[in-house]
Amino acid sequence: MNIVLREMRANRKALIIWSLSIIAFVAMGMVKFSSFSAMGEEANEVIEVLPEFMQKAFGFATISLTNIRGYFSIFNMYFILLLGIHASMLGATIIAKEARDKTADFLMVKPITRQQMVTGKVIAAFINLVLLNVVLTVTSIGFVAANNDGESATGAIIAMMGTLLILQCLFFSLGLALSALTKSSKKASSTATGILLAMYILSIAKDLSDNLDFIKYITPFAYFNARDILFNRGIEGVYVVISLVVIIIGLGISYNQYQRKDIL
Template sequence: MNVFLRELRAYRRSTITWAVALSGILMLFMALYPTFTTDVAVTRRLLEQFPEVVRNALDISLSTFFSVNGFFGYLLNFAILAGAIQAMNLGTGIIAKETTGRTADFLLSKPITRSTVVTAKLAAAVVLLVVTNVVFAAGAVLLATLLSEEESSAGTLLLMASTLLLVQLFFLALGALVAVIVPRIKSVVAVTLPTVFAFYIVGMVGDVVANEDVRFLTPFKFFEPERIITDGRLDGATLAIDAAFVALAVGLSYLMYVREDVRAST
C-alpha cells in the first residue's frame, strides 16, 4: 500500500480548490491596483484620514502601499490567512482521518511501520502545499507584470510569496500535533478555524498596540512584507523560530503516533 500516493489522490480535489481560491484572492486584489495608483496623492490623503490604529490593524503601510510590491504585500496578509486554514485542515485531517474513519487498525495491520505512515502522510501534505504555492507565486509574478507600469522585482515578489509556504508549514505541523494529541476529532474545521483566527487576532492586537515583539508570538507576523521589501531578505530570528517549531511539532507527532494505542474499528 502506497500511503503517499493514496493521500495525494485523496486530497487532490481540495488542493485544486484551495489553489483556485488563493489565485482568485490574488486576482481580485491585484485587479484593484491600477485604481489605487491612478491618482496616488488623492488615495494617500484618503487613507491618511483613517486613524493610524486602523491602518496598523489593516496592515496598510503608506510608505510601500502604492508600489506593486507593497500592494502585493498588503493582499498577501489575506492570502496567508486563507492558506493557514488550508494547511491546518490538511495537517489535522490527514493524520486524524484514520481514527475518525475507523481505518487505523486496518492501515497499521499492513507491513508498514507507524513512522513510515506519518512520513508518507506529511510528505504528501507538503507536496500538496508546494503545488498550491507554485500556482500562487506564478500568478503573483504574472499579474504584477501585467498590471503595473513600474518595474517590479520578481525576486522580491517571490520572496514575499514564499512566506505563504513558510506559514503553512507552521500550521501543517501544528495540525498534525493536534491530531495525535486529541484522541478523536469530530470536526477538523471546528479545531482549525478557532486556532488560526486566534493567532491572527494576536497579530492584529500587536499591530494596534504597536508592540513589535508580537512578531515572535504568531506566525502571521513572522515575515512582514514591509520588512522584506526594505531589507530584501527574510528575518533570520523569526525564520529560526518557525523552523524550530515545525521540527518540534513534527518530532512530537512522530513520537506520540508511534506510541499511542490504536482503537479497533467497531
C-alpha cells in the same frame, strides 16, 4: 510511496478548490489596484483620512496604494491566514481521518510501520503545501508583472512566498500535533483554526500598540515583514530559526504520539 500517492489522490479535489480560490482572490485584489492606480495620489489621500488604528489594522499605514510592491504587501497577511487555515486543517485531518472514515484497518494490515505511515502522510501533505504555494507564486508574479511599470518584483515575490511556505509547514505541524494529542479530527481542526485566528488577532494588536512589541515572537503573522521583503530589505534569520524549531517540535510530538495512539 503508495501512501503518498493515495493521499495525493484523496486531497486532489480539495487542492483544486483551494487553488482556484487563491487565484480568484489575487485576481480580485489586482482589479482594485487598477482602480487605485487610476486615482493617483487621491487614493492615498482617502486612506489618510481613516483613523490611525484602521490604517495599521489593514496594513495601510506605511504603504502607497499606487505602488505595486507596497500594495501587494497588504496581501501577505491574508495569504498567511488563508494558507495557514489550509495547512492546519490538513495537518489535523490527514491521519485522524483514517479513524473517522473507518479506513485505519486498511493501513494497519500493510507491511509498514506506524512511523513509515506517518512519514508517507507528512510527505504527501508537504507536496500539497508546495503545490498550493506554487499556484499562489505563479499567479502573484503574473498579476504583479501585468501591473508593474518599474523594476521586476519577481525575485522579491519568490522570497516572500518562500517565507510563506515556512509558515505553512509551521501551521501544518501544529495541526498534526493537535491531531495526535486529541481523539477527534474535528476537535483538532477547530482548535488549530482557533489558535491561528488568535495569532492573527495578536498580530493586529501588536501593530496598534508599541507596548506589545514582544508579541512578534509569539505570532507567526509577525515573523516576516512583506514590505521589507518586497523592497529588498531582507529577512530576519531569528524568525526562520523559531519557525523551524516549532516545526520540529510539532513533528516530534506527532511521531511520538502516533507510535502509541490507537487510530483504529
